[in-house]
Amino acid sequence: MPSFNVAILLYPNADIVDFSGPLEIFSCSAYGGREKVFNTTTFSFHNPITVGAGNLTVVPQASLNEIESKLEEYDILVVPGGAPEDIKEMLAKEEGKAIVRLIQRFVALEPRKEQGHRIALSVCTGALVLAAANVLKGRTVTTHHIAYELIEEMADEAAGGESGTKCVKKRWVDAGKTEAGVRIVNAGGVTSGIDASLFVVELVAGKEGAQFAADLVEFERRGQDDAWVAK
Amino acid sequence: MPSFNVAILLYPNADIVDFSGPLEIFSCSAYGGREKVFNTTTFSFHNPITVGAGNLTVVPQASLNEIESKLEEYDILVVPGGAPEDIKEMLAKEEGKAIVRLIQRFVALEPRKEQGHRIALSVCTGALVLAAANVLKGRTVTTHHIAYELIEEMADEAAGGESGTKCVKKRWVDAGKTEAGVRIVNAGGVTSGIDASLFVVELVAGKEGAQFAADLVEFERRGQDDAWVAK
Numbered sequence: 001m002p003s004f005n006v007a008i009l010l011y012p013n014a015d016i017v018d019f020s021g022p023l024e025i026f027s028c029s030a031y032g033g034r035e036k037v038f039n040t041t042t043f044s045f046h047n048p049i050t051v052g053a054g055n056l057t058v059v060p061q062a063s064l065n066e067i068e069s070k071l072e073e074y075d076i077l078v079v080p081g082g083a084p085e086d087i088k089e090m091l092a093k094e095e096g097k098a099i100v101r102l103i104q105r106f107v108a109l110e111p112r113k114e115q116g117h118r119i120a121l122s123v124c125t126g127a128l129v130l131a132a133a134n135v136l137k138g139r140t141v142t143t144h145h146i147a148y149e150l151i152e153e154m155a156d157e158a159a160g161g162e163s164g165t166k167c168v169k170k171r172w173v174d175a176g177k178t179e180a181g182v183r184i185v186n187a188g189g190v191t192s193g194i195d196a197s198l199f200v201v202e203l204v205a206g207k208e209g210a211q212f213a214a215d216l217v218e219f220e221r222r223g224q225d226d227a228w229v230a231k
Numbered sequence: 232m233p234s235f236n237v238a239i240l241l242y243p244n245a246d247i248v249d250f251s252g253p254l255e256i257f258s259c260s261a262y263g264g265r266e267k268v269f270n271t272t273t274f275s276f277h278n279p280i281t282v283g284a285g286n287l288t289v290v291p292q293a294s295l296n297e298i299e300s301k302l303e304e305y306d307i308l309v310v311p312g313g314a315p316e317d318i319k320e321m322l323a324k325e326e327g328k329a330i331v332r333l334i335q336r337f338v339a340l341e342p343r344k345e346q347g348h349r350i351a352l353s354v355c356t357g358a359l360v361l362a363a364a365n366v367l368k369g370r371t372v373t374t375h376h377i378a379y380e381l382i383e384e385m386a387d388e389a390a391g392g393e394s395g396t397k398c399v400k401k402r403w404v405d406a407g408k409t410e411a412g413v414r415i416v417n418a419g420g421v422t423s424g425i426d427a428s429l430f431v432v433e434l435v436a437g438k439e440g441a442q443f444a445a446d447l448v449e450f451e452r453r454g455q456d457d458a459w460v461a462k
């Protein structure tokens with residue numbers, strides 16, 4: 001099995017479990033006794049970066065520029081959420097514009113041949129950042145329950161009119177692929193990111209691999225029976 | 232309601248969600264619209280400290296000495312787990328001995344009058360660190376499923392003979408109070424720490440407070456119906 005490079009975005013006051021849940025799942029060192037499947041890299045516009053409403057300071061492993069400069073090498077991009085007012089504030093700044101550009105470039109890159117998958121995974125209100133990048137146009141999506149209306153508004157704003165984005169209450173959603181073949185996956189709020197990450201593991205490493213990771217972290221998977229999956 | 236100070240231990244290669252799950256729950260800024268109930272402080276022997284098998288580097292908010300010097304002010308101590316071999320290596324060093332001393336002092340401190348609760352919460356194999364501190368003698372406990380036998384061995388070793396420690400397979404366990412009145416709570420593996428943290432929130436801030444936090448992070452609580460609670 002090829003290995004997959006996972007880039008995990010951090011920005012001011014991103015939620016803690018929004019990024020650490022996926023980081024935990026993707027950094028499980030082995031899946032079913034096989035060699036390491038995922039290599040994770042945390043990255044940020046800032047260094048260090050304080051997240052979780054001031055409660056956790058992280059030294060990211062790469063800068064936003066470093067990830068941008070070799071974006072083609074990253075197969076999975078994780079975009080965590082945070083309080084909507086913090087996200088809006090971030091989006092209005094140079095940082096937000098750089099993040100939006102990076103996301104737009106990422107979803108326009110065909111999957112690497114050997115890996116065969118490229119996936120943008122938003123967790124919680126991280127989907128608002130994808131909305132601002134106009135990536136959710138015409139898609140059925142999900143986000144944290146506080147942002148069900150806001151995400152449609154932000155998608156419309158980014159589209160400069162009616163975006164056709166429809167938000168549904170789900171544990172996670174497979175919102176379909178971009179023209180380049182990049183799959184968009186949205187988790188619901190916070191801990192949903194663990195389920196959505198396990199769905200991504202299942203996609204690229206198989207059901208057994210996902211169950212191995214779930215068992216290792218003593219997690220009962222949710223959302224598999226009622227997830228919305230784009231045709 | 233009084234506010235509670237939560238000290239969260241970090242050590243080399245501690246598991247990510249073992250500490251970040253409790254940090255997420257205790258740093259929810261408000262419970263049911265009330266003022267902030269918990270103040271969290273991450274601390275470590277190292278600065279910065281790399282956890283999660285090399286995948287996350289954190290700048291802790293306090294040193295081990297700083298927490299030790301005002302230990303009386305901390306109402307809740309969170310001890311995350313990690314790979315048993317990493318924990319054993321850590322315990323053999325100066326760092327491990329300092330951590331064991333800190334835990335032993337903590338469980339001998341009566342709860343603060345206003346708060347009325349003092350709690351040591353282990354997550355996952357963090358219970359092995361409590362075992363090494365001889366805090367689990369005579370108690371029914373739990374830990375990650377890979378360490379059910381090891382924890383009894385380590386408790387016996389710390390007790391210098393038969394410890395009477397009995398490990399059960401549970402989402403979390405309330406292992407009872409020390410002579411000073413400090414409650415010992417053990418979570419099972421990794422994500423169980425979210426449930427055990429919500430149990431601690433319920434103890435000190437009520438059932439509604441715990442449900443508020445669970446709803447905010449879109450988490451379905453587990454373990455309440457079959458938890459082992461010391462008489």
